[in-house]
Amino acid sequence: MVVVPAAAWGVAAARWTPRGPLTNAEALWAIGISAAVGLAAGWMSRSRWSMLTAPAAFVVALEVTRMGVRGPSVDAPQLSPFGIIALVGGRGVHGVLSVLPLVLGAAYGGGLRRRTRRGAVPGGPAFRHRRWPSVVRRAGTGLLTVALAAVTVAVAIPARTAPLGPRGVAELTQVDVGGYRLGVMIRGVDTAAPVLLFIPGSPGGTEIGTVRRYLGALERRFVVATLDRRGGGSSYPALDPTATVTLDSQVTDTLAVTDYLRRRFGQEKIYLLGHSGGSIVSVLAVQRHPEKYRAYIGTGQAVDLVTIDRIAYHDILAWARSTGRDALARQLLDQGPPPYRSVYRYEPIMMYAPQAYDYDHTPNARGATGFTIGVAEYTLLQRVHTMNAILDTWSALYPDMQHVDLRRDVPRLAVPVYFVQGGHEMRSLAEPFRDWYQRLDAPQKHQYVFETAGHRAMFEQPDRFAEVMDGILAG
Numbered sequence: 001m002v003v004v005p006a007a008a009w010g011v012a013a014a015r016w017t018p019r020g021p022l023t024n025a026e027a028l029w030a031i032g033i034s035a036a037v038g039l040a041a042g043w044m045s046r047s048r049w050s051m052l053t054a055p056a057a058f059v060v061a062l063e064v065t066r067m068g069v070r071g072p073s074v075d076a077p078q079l080s081p082f083g084i085i086a087l088v089g090g091r092g093v094h095g096v097l098s099v100l101p102l103v104l105g106a107a108y109g110g111g112l113r114r115r116t117r118r119g120a121v122p123g124g125p126a127f128r129h130r131r132w133p134s135v136v137r138r139a140g141t142g143l144l145t146v147a148l149a150a151v152t153v154a155v156a157i158p159a160r161t162a163p164l165g166p167r168g169v170a171e172l173t174q175v176d177v178g179g180y181r182l183g184v185m186i187r188g189v190d191t192a193a194p195v196l197l198f199i200p201g202s203p204g205g206t207e208i209g210t211v212r213r214y215l216g217a218l219e220r221r222f223v224v225a226t227l228d229r230r231g232g233g234s235s236y237p238a239l240d241p242t243a244t245v246t247l248d249s250q251v252t253d254t255l256a257v258t259d260y261l262r263r264r265f266g267q268e269k270i271y272l273l274g275h276s277g278g279s280i281v282s283v284l285a286v287q288r289h290p291e292k293y294r295a296y297i298g299t300g301q302a303v304d305l306v307t308i309d310r311i312a313y314h315d316i317l318a319w320a321r322s323t324g325r326d327a328l329a330r331q332l333l334d335q336g337p338p339p340y341r342s343v344y345r346y347e348p349i350m351m352y353a354p355q356a357y358d359y360d361h362t363p364n365a366r367g368a369t370g371f372t373i374g375v376a377e378y379t380l381l382q383r384v385h386t387m388n389a390i391l392d393t394w395s396a397l398y399p400d401m402q403h404v405d406l407r408r409d410v411p412r413l414a415v416p417v418y419f420v421q422g423g424h425e426m427r428s429l430a431e432p433f434r435d436w437y438q439r440l441d442a443p444q445k446h447q448y449v450f451e452t453a454g455h456r457a458m459f460e461q462p463d464r465f466a467e468v469m470d471g472i473l474a475g
Helices: 003-016 024-045 050-065 081-118 125-129 135-156 208-214 216-220 233-238 247-265 277-288 305-322 326-335 343-356 380-384 386-401 427-439 462-474
Strands: 169-177 180-188 195-199 223-227 270-275 293-299 417-422 445-450
Touching (some): 003 024, 003 050, 024 050, 024 081, 024 135, 050 081, 081 380, 081 386, 135 380, 180 247, 195 247, 216 462, 223 247, 233 380, 247 270, 247 386, 293 462, 305 326, 326 343, 343 386, 380 386
Parallel strands (some): 195 223, 270 293, 293 417, 417 445
Antiparallel strands (some): 169 180
């Protein structure tokens, strides 16, 4: 009977939060329910074994119930850097927020029941002669309790963004899209300014922090809406069911958020900015409904993921051979060139592409280095789950995105198009983009090249990017 409440809670948790608590509210409820279930288990058993049996029942029930859920954070652990990250960020965090409260609840529940049955009172014989808990065990339980209390306080702190002037808007909001909610940061000093929607790159990635840190100048020109695509950042809880996460659904999401912004700010058309993988989604949205957009701006433009990955594979293999990285070269040769079905096969490409395509970053801002998550716009859990959101969403979405080639699928766009590319853009992206750009038919098209920048040109040279956006507005 002792394990029944814990097992029932494991089943409920797997259905409610299959990847573990991802939001502040989910974390606080998980801590509270787990502690209560553990307390009940300890009280009913009157045994220290409840500290083991209750968590074990919870974990077994949880894992069995969520067996149909897919993604590195819930799949069998892998012995690789990405696999370790997935294990720690997935099951590790879930253990702290659910298993640890169960253990502590069982410890306190068992102790209270035993003292009650013995009629112990402070200073009485049961208190003077008890063997359990010992001083060491009591100290350990106390330290773990303090640690859990600190975690509880930390995960309760909400994300927030600094206010702007009285005519402006500065908020972290969520947009209802087909039964789930997508996180959006909206900032601008004047709500009457043109609206710019930014679609970030990597599946499961988030650029809210990077936009906040480097592109504040755009807030004086636009109402800037930065979307967390489904599965990334504040939209990570919307990932499941993963079967519905497709390229088409990503385009539909973009159009739905576009309509939300058009209605809210009373604008018939808005500007759309897409980066890297998000630029493919953005181009397809513009192609499907050009009447909703004033112009499209692409940066780090992706065109054909299969071609991109194959070029990168061969470039990294050549770099590994030339620099004496024999183990990496053997790994790449053993798995062969992409496309792959598993995100773990892309691990050497994602890990070593920045080194293989390295360049002098000194003329640029620090925005070349990747996501900026140490800002108030993220909760603690969003920061902790950054990599797992990428791995899980990549696994669900990337195979479907490999079927698109803009050179074949999008020969024409019916709106003005502008591209901001880095002079040090990776060859794997630069060559397919060059082919598509030459073929692309549009009412107006222009390419800006930031000679000293790379794939993240808009973040590496934010002042120059703001100047480009000024020119687009004037045009």
